[in-house]
Amino acid sequence: MFTGDVGLELGGRVAAALRTALDVEITAEQALIRPSAAGRGADYQCNAAMSLAKRVGRAPREVAELIVTHLDAADLVEPPEVAGPGFVNFTLRREWLQQWATGLLADPRLGVRSAPQPRRYAIDYGSPNVAKEMHVGHLRSSIIGDAIVRMLEFAGHEVIRHNHLGDWGTPFGMLIEHLVDEGWAAGGEHSISDLNSFYQAARKKFDADQDFAERARRRVVALQSGDEATLGLWRELVGESERHFAQVYQLLGVKLTAEDYYGESFYNPFLADTIAELEAKGLTELSDGAVCVFPPGFSNREGDRLPLIARKSDGGYGYASTDLATVRYWTRDRQATDLLYVVGSPQAQHFQMVFKASEQAGWLDQAHRAVHIGFGSVLGSDGQMLRTRAGSTIKLVDLLREAVDRAAAVVAERTELDERQRAEVARAVGIGAVKYADLSNDRVKDYVFAWDRMLAMEGNTSVYLQYANTRVLSIIGRAGRSAPEGTEVVLHAAAERALVVKLLQLPAALAAATEEFAPHKLCTYLYETAAAFSAFYENCPILKAPDDRTQLSRLALAQLTSRVLTLGLALLGIDTPEQL
Numbered sequence: 147m148f149t150g151d152v153g154l155e156l157g158g159r160v161a162a163a164l165r166t167a168l169d170v171e172i173t174a175e176q177a178l179i180r181p182s183a184a185g186r187g188a189d190y191q192c193n194a195a196m197s198l199a200k201r202v203g204r205a206p207r208e209v210a211e212l213i214v215t216h217l218d219a220a221d222l223v224e225p226p227e228v229a230g231p232g233f234v235n236f237t238l239r240r241e242w243l244q245q246w247a248t249g250l251l252a253d254p255r256l257g258v259r260s261a262p263q264p265r266r267y268a269i270d271y272g273s274p275n276v277a278k279e280m281h282v283g284h285l286r287s288s289i290i291g292d293a294i295v296r297m298l299e300f301a302g303h304e305v306i307r308h309n310h311l312g313d314w315g316t317p318f319g320m321l322i323e324h325l326v327d328e329g330w331a332a333g334g335e336h337s338i339s340d341l342n343s344f345y346q347a348a349r350k351k352f353d354a355d356q357d358f359a360e361r362a363r364r365r366v367v368a369l370q371s372g373d374e375a376t377l378g379l380w381r382e383l384v385g386e387s388e389r390h391f392a393q394v395y396q397l398l399g400v401k402l403t404a405e406d407y408y409g410e411s412f413y414n415p416f417l418a419d420t421i422a423e424l425e426a427k428g429l430t431e432l433s434d435g436a437v438c439v440f441p442p443g444f445s446n447r448e449g450d451r452l453p454l455i456a457r458k459s460d461g462g463y464g465y466a467s468t469d470l471a472t473v474r475y476w477t478r479d480r481q482a483t484d485l486l487y488v489v490g491s492p493q494a495q496h497f498q499m500v501f502k503a504s505e506q507a508g509w510l511d512q513a514h515r516a517v518h519i520g521f522g523s524v525l526g527s528d529g530q531m532l533r534t535r536a537g538s539t540i541k542l543v544d545l546l547r548e549a550v551d552r553a554a555a556v557v558a559e560r561t562e563l564d565e566r567q568r569a570e571v572a573r574a575v576g577i578g579a580v581k582y583a584d585l586s587n588d589r590v591k592d593y594v595f596a597w598d599r600m601l602a603m604e605g606n607t608s609v610y611l612q613y614a615n616t617r618v619l620s621i622i623g624r625a626g627r628s629a630p631e632g633t634e635v636v637l638h639a640a641a642e643r644a645l646v647v648k649l650l651q652l653p654a655a656l657a658a659a660t661e662e663f664a665p666h667k668l669c670t671y672l673y674e675t676a677a678a679f680s681a682f683y684e685n686c687p688i689l690k691a692p693d694d695r696t697q698l699s700r701l702a703l704a705q706l707t708s709r710v711l712t713l714g715l716a717l718l719g720i721d722t723p724e725q726l
């Protein structure tokens with residue numbers, strides 16, 4: 147059955163040909179069918195002959211020829227051709243493309259099939275720290291994590307979001323004690339910007355004032371032993387931070403809500419059992435009084451094995467203990483099959499060690515996988531970590547507000563919109579620009595934060611795509627009608643055909659972006675689609691189409707383009723205004 151992915155379909159046919167011709171078994175994926183580069187005169191190519199040649203002891207071109215002679219795909223492609231060292235070039239048949247495009251018009255999923263075996267994902271993203279300002283790393287985690295959530299959900303998987311809020315540990319002793327000193331609980335008129343300096347003030351006192359430090363230490367003990375009054379103050383502090391984070395999430399339009407907080411404190415009740423299980427399985431060692439796990443394969447430059455500290459020498463638990471508990475909790479208690487952690491690349495080793503130890507403990511096995519979805523830093527135009535001019539770290543709300551303000555300046559000239567519409571558009575454009583600038587780069591790389599580039603109307607930006615979409619919509623609007631389901635798509639001009647071939651690649655592009663947790667692959671695809679539409683529109687008039695049938699067909703292509711752009715951007719968490 148056709149899966150919606152024409153590359154895979156061709157792959158299956160190539161695999162069948164190889165079975166008949168050479169008695170070798172490969173999967174549809176292993177047939178390595180890829181879209182051909184533009185201007186190559188073909189739509190797809192098969193790259194498998196070269197590597198198969200060695201396996202079957204024949205020349206690559208000979209293998210390619212055998213594929214061609216044994217291929218049963220005349221319904222789908224023109225007679226294929228062997229090229230170069232052993233590529234097979236495929237050109238899709240016009241009739242097939244026309245039929246496919248007509249069918250697409252009636253398909254709410256635009257050719258994308260749901261996962262045949264849905265999995266249960268638990269995804270850790272956002273994950274800021276209480277009583278501290280969210281930083282750009284948390285912004286990246288929120289944006290990338292959210293796109294991944296949307297893509298996985300669209301693919302039909304179950305997705306549980308959890309926000310690993312840093313809300314526990316020794317700093318809370320000094321924070322709460324400082325809070326008491328400030329009479330903070332009484333007033334309630336405090337905001338997170340107070341809290342940032344609040345944190346620094348607490349830290350300063352802690353370092354300078356022995357008496358305060360002692361009180362802070364006692365406060366930690368009170369907190370950990372569940373003292374009600376202390377817990378009340380702690381909740382106050384956490385609640386205040388959560389209100390602030392909610393503001394950022396709302397402005398950003400990410401799916402994280404108050405229900406998604408599974409902070410470090412959440413795992414507190416599971417820590418003792420988690421560590422006891424590791425001990426019972428013989429995976430721990432005492433090292434300088436601390437209970438440690440030494441997962442194999444991790445050592446420093448001197449060759450010393452690296453520990454995960456499961457329980458500190460004072461009996462307390464730390465960051466690593468909690469993360470071991472997350473793996474156990476999400477796999478065992480919540481039956482998640484896939485654990486995703488969207489956290490900056492500097493924590494890569496931490497997660498590799500946690501995963502290794504979890505494998506040893508049996509929490510991760512064939513049926514469960516854990517993936518650290520790392521990402522690089524955001525740099526300023528000076529190539530250094532993004533900071534304000536004064537040198538302090540940038541406040542996220544400020545950054546997002548500035549994005550909306552700058553976008554507002556861009557749309558201010560659109561006098562045909564009323565004030566409310568303009569505000570909505572400014573938000574969609576500004577926030578979209580920040581998100582897209584982040585998502586369109588390979589996440590593992592650092593990227594430079596540059597307002598002008600991210601808000602440019604030309605190039606691979608969200609504004610360009612949003613604008614392209616409004617242009618398509620306005621053409622359809624001016625036509626005064628739309629192509630109904632069942633409209634027969636007719637492809638005569640090369641640009642029409644090229645656009646349909648692009649639209650046809652949505653399932654493959656989306657699958658790659660989803661499976662590799664690589665939203666930039668979807669961005670690239672959308673950009674190419676918008677470009678294909680431009681070329682189409684330049685060459686194939688819609689409003690002044692030669693006849694009615696052609697106009698309807700071209701309107702159908704315009705509608706499909708808009709739907710692909712809208713869906714693609716929505717999966718990236720970006721809104722598509724109807725006017726811009």
Ligand SMILES: NC(=[NH2+])NCCC[C@H](N)C(=O)O
Pocket residue numbers: 270273274275310311312469472487489
């Ligand atoms: N399970 C986790 N460790 N998630 C990531 C937590 C990130 C941490 N709060 C930080 O700001 O660095």
